[in-house]
Structure formats: structure tokens, C-alpha cells
Amino acid sequence: MNIIFGPVYSRRFGKSLGVDLSPGKKQCNFDCLYCELDPAKTMGKQDEVLSVKEIIDAIKKGLQEHKDIDVLTITANGEPTLYPYLNELIDEINKIKGNTKTLILSNAATIDESKVQEALLKFDEVKLSLDCATQGCLKKLDRSHKGIDVENIKKGMLAFKKRYSGALVIEILIVKTLNDKPSEIEALNSYLLELQPTRVDIGTIDRPPAFDVKPVSYEELLRISHLFDSSLPVYIASRKKADISASGYSEEQILDTLRKRPLTLEDIEALFDKKSQQRFKNLLKEEKIKSVETNGVKFYKKA
Numbered sequence: 491m492n493i494i495f496g497p498v499y500s501r502r503f504g505k506s507l508g509v510d511l512s513p514g515k516k517q518c519n520f521d522c523l524y525c526e527l528d529p530a531k532t533m534g535k536q537d538e539v540l541s542v543k544e545i546i547d548a549i550k551k552g553l554q555e556h557k558d559i560d561v562l563t564i565t566a567n568g569e570p571t572l573y574p575y576l577n578e579l580i581d582e583i584n585k586i587k588g589n590t591k592t593l594i595l596s597n598a599a600t601i602d603e604s605k606v607q608e609a610l611l612k613f614d615e616v617k618l619s620l621d622c623a624t625q626g627c628l629k630k631l632d633r634s635h636k637g638i639d640v641e642n643i644k645k646g647m648l649a650f651k652k653r654y655s656g657a658l659v660i661e662i663l664i665v666k667t668l669n670d671k672p673s674e675i676e677a678l679n680s681y682l683l684e685l686q687p688t689r690v691d692i693g694t695i696d697r698p699p700a701f702d703v704k705p706v707s708y709e710e711l712l713r714i715s716h717l718f719d720s721s722l723p724v725y726i727a728s729r730k731k732a733d734i735s736a737s738g739y740s741e742e743q744i745l746d747t748l749r750k751r752p753l754t755l756e757d758i759e760a761l762f763d764k765k766s767q768q769r770f771k772n773l774l775k776e777e778k779i780k781s782v783e784t785n786g787v788k789f790y791k792k793a
């Protein structure tokens with residue numbers, strides 16, 4: 491059983507060491523159509539549970555083997571907040587982690603539980619998924635365990651955000667014909683305007699899914715990103731960027747694009763051809779474009 495995996499590198503976090511709280515099998519309260527793991531019966535609590543000591547011993551060993559880890563990413567073959575000793579675990583991690591940051595990736599289904607919030611408050615960064623703002627979509631796409639209600643998830647996130655001073659990132663995975671409809675995006679947008687997360691990452695299926703569901707194209711993701719209010723820091727987090735061909739944009743088109751949706755340098759390099767990238771640089775020099783940093787990601791927007 492491999493509790494520790496990686497390290498993997500990310501532009502934003504640097505070197506991340508993964509900690510899997512369910513290395514033996516998938517234990518999740520969702521069974522998402524796009525999951526990379528095989529489909530499995532959903533559960534409300536783990537039935538295969540590691541001890542805190544086993545996990546801490548594995549983390550200590552991992553940190554000894556890899557000296558320069560920037561972040562410990564707590565995740566699971568499934569949902570990490572189903573681990574019953576999460577609160578005790580994060581207390582123990584915080585005693586040994588030194589300067590390493592902590593991040594948890596959760597599907598948010600339990601965020602309305604006060605004991606889950608207590609544990610998550612102790613992480614440096616929390617990333618919660620929110621694919622759907624309506625119950626019908628949640629049932630269809632994330633195939634949630636019985637009793638899980640999207641309204642409770644939304645209320646729980648709002649309550650957590652009020653108490654949390656770290657970075658709260660929301661991740662939305664867009665699946666063709668399932669949650670890409672304007673009405674669903676509008677419902678997400680209104681909710682996110684109320685929540686005011688640190689950042690919103692939108693992506694699509696990048697790896698083979700459990701069921702026959704389809705990703706949307708990068709252009710479609712960009713179009714969807716324009717449906718969110720421009721005050722929300724929406725970041726297109728998709729490897730599909732690599733698949734698109736760059737196009738020519740006039741100065742006016744560049745400014746108009748950045749007015750609708752702030753973009754990262756990565757987006758700009760994917761979307762704009764070489765001449766347009768030069769135009770972008772000129773506009774930046776002329777201060778018609780400015781940069782803003784949100785939780786380690788630099789966005790460019792119209793000044």
C-alpha cells in the first residue's frame with residue numbers, strides 16, 4: 491500500500507508530495523462519471539481505515555527521502571474527508587511539517603459537517619470541487635451518495651469561507667452536455683459571486699474517465715469562462731491548451747478579450763500567435779494591460 495506518492499512538480503506549488511488516505515481501494519461518497527478510478531459503490535464513511543501513526547510514519551519517511559518538498563497534498567483514492575481521524579492527522583502533520591505547506595483536495599460533500607470544517611481550517615490551502623450548483627446535476631454527474639444535498643454543500647462552503655483565512659480554491663470540471671449548459675454555469679456564477687473564493691479553476695476531462703463521457707474543447711472552456719462574472723478570478727486549468735492553434739488578435743481584440751476574462755501567460759501563449767503576443771507585450775508596456783496575482787497565479791487584465 492503506497493500512502494505516499496510523487497513528488498510531482500507544479501508551476502504554482504513547486505514540489506508536491508502526495509499523501510493518499512485510502513491507498514487500498516476507492517472509498518468515496520461520489521462516483522463521478524469522469525472519475526479516473528474504476529466505478530465503485532459510494533459510501534458515507536470509510537470501512538478500510540489507516541491509523542494516524544501509519545500515515546505519519548509514511549510522511550516522515552517521504553520527507554526524509556525528498557528533502558525539498560514545498561507542499562504536502564492530502565488526497566485519497568476517493569474522498570479524504572471520509573478519513574475519520576482527519577483532525578488528529580492534520581494536528582500531527584503540523585507538528586512535523588516544518589516550512590512545508592499543506593493542501594487538501596476534497597469533493598466538498600462533507601463541508602457542512604463541523605468536524606470536517608475544524609480539520610480543514612488547519613490546512614494552508616483548501617481546494618474544493620463544485621461541478622454543479624443544482625441537485626439534478628450533482629446526482630447525474632457526480633452520482634453522490636444518498637442524503638448528499640447540493641444546498642447543504644453550498645451553505646457549508648459559505649460557513650467555512652467565513653471562518654477560513656487561508657486560500658480557498660474552487661475547482662469545476664466541465665463535462666460535455668452535463669454541466670456546460672448556460673443555466674448551470676449561471677447558477678454556479680451566482681453562487682461563486684456570493685462565496686468569493688480565492689480562485690476558481692475550471693478544467694475538463696484530461697484522463698480516461700470511468701464512463702463514456704466527453705471533455706469540452708479548450709475554446710469551449712474559454713467561452714464558458716466568459717460566462718462567469720469578470721470579477722471572479724477564473725483560471726483555465728486544462729492540459730487541452732496544448733491542443734489548440736494560436737490565432738492572430740489585433741490590439742483591440744486583445745484588450746476586449748482581457749476585459750471579458752483575465753488570462754494567465756500560459757493562456758496567452760496558447761491563444762495568441764507570435765505577432766499577437768508582441769502586441770500584448772506592447773500593450774503591457776504602455777500600461778493598457780496590468781497584471782494581478784491571485785494565490786500564486788498571475789493574471790493579465792485590461793487596465
Ligand code: SF4
Binds near residue numbers: 520522524568597
Ligand atoms: S470525487 Fe474524486 S475520487 Fe470520488 S468519484 Fe469523484 S473523481 Fe472519483
